[in-house]
Amino acid sequence: MRQFYLLLLACLLGFAFPGSAQVFNPADPVITYNPNDPPETPTWGTISKWVRTVRSSVNFSNKDSYKCYYLSGMPFRLKFPKSYQHGVSDGKKYPIFIFWHGRGEGGGIYDNEYSLYHGGGKFCAAVDNGKFDGFILVPQSTTGFFGQPQYDFVKQILDELKLNNKLDPDRIFANGLSAGGTETWEFMFRYPKEVAGFLPISGCSIAYRDQVNVFKNIPLWIFQGGLDNNPHPSTTTAVITADQNAGGNAKMTLYPNGGHGIWNTAWDEADFWPFINRQHKANPWPAFGHNEFCPGETVSVVLGLTPGFDGYEWRKNGTLIPGATTFEYTATEFGTYDARIKRGTEWSPWSPTPVVVKQKEATQTPPLxxxxxxxxxxxxxxxxxxxxxxxxxxxxxxxxxxxxxxxxxxxxxxxxxxxxxxxxxxxxxxxxxxxxxxxxxxxxxxxxxxPPAPASGLTATAISKTAITDRLDRQSECRLQ
Incomplete structure (x- = not known):
């Protein structure tokens, strides 16, 4: 009888039959790992429901909203969007925020809660408070590091979410800290057509400056401590400078007195979630951010998208531009330009945020x-x-x-x-x-x-044994220029 109930539970949780459709469900229970009765290891290559080990140090409210899953030796947690309705064809699609934890948060296959130690509570609050109505995906490394296999596993998770759980393929974002900051870069390099924006924290490599053509049109916001030596600020600055010199869409926030552990400061930036919410894979980037031109100046700006898609179309003022079918288009006239990209046979929406090429207003010099x-x-x-x-x-x-x-x-x-x-x-x-x-x-x-009249009517009042405050009478103050 006990075996019957164990088999029934396994079926309900997906352990015995992990290949069944609709793996992800916001109603999935969070099951705590029992070392005396561990679940059967799922078949390799199949996404399955899984268990967690409770970490008392991970103590933010609503942490059980991160559901537990497993794929090919990689446990992971997934939080659903606040407005998500499972199994309802409401036409909605949701973004996803992928978080790559640091080296210190690695754990075994049953220990997938420590990955939420840094950031898990902030991400949870952003969803629950409506700042980000999207998925939060947190892979768990068993060694402290991620590599190509895990990047491919995440891609498989994304494909499943696109197919069955309303994931928007044009709004996939990556963020990570320390080693996870570097892995944010590496995931983007592995899948540049997937990433609509990436925000590495305390993670960079000088080698990235030689690969700017891969990511120059992908929005990048990187965070760096001024006292950090790994990476050193000069490394991050060199990469950002190379990206900007190539006309790329990049910005860097430097905390001069910050060391390596600046992630909470970065996540608390007022524009952190708005920055993410503004991005979309079909939004073009004007090279160098130059979309305004002075009177008499020749209008010429290269508008760019990520290369490698199956098709591109461009419009000016809502009218299709004949022959504009590549990932870049050079605009030579004022107007509103948008674009869309093609995956297989499916076109994306037109750019939610077009580029407006226009005449620049004269710069007004402020008062001296x-x-x-x-x-x-x-x-x-x-x-x-x-x-x-x-x-x-x-x-x-x-x-x-x-x-x-x-x-x-x-x-x-x-x-x-x-x-x-x-x-x-x-x-x-x-x-x-x-x-x-x-x-x-x-x-x-x-x-x-x-000349101005000399000061007069000066009075002084002791405010302590060592300090005074002084005051000129109103007439003298007015005369003193």
């Missing part, structure tokens, strides 16, 4: 200001015979001049001046048009005609 607590009068009350003028950072170039003199006196964000008079500046942005000169900023001579 004084750097820090300084006076615009020279010499100042404190004896300073100079003034430091400044503009906001982030522009690609700066120019300074004295009004009435065409000579450029500086090209930095700040400019130190030691003579009274009026000063102007202009700035340029990346791919920006020439800007007009700013409104003049006047430096007042203390000893010239109509």
């Amino acid at each position: 200001s004084i750097a820090g607590l300084m006076s615009k009068v020279i010499p100042a009350v404190d004896g300073k015979n100079y003034v430091v003028l400044t503009l906001p950072e982030g522009y690609t170039s700066y120019q300074w001049r004295k009004v009435g003199d065409p000579a450029i006196i500086g090209t930095a964000q700040t400019q130190t001046v030691n003579a009274p008079g009026q000063y102007q500046a202009n700035v340029t942005e990346k791919f920006g048009c020439s800007s007009e000169w700013s409104a003049p900023f006047t430096i007042i001579p203390a000893n010239g005609p109509n």
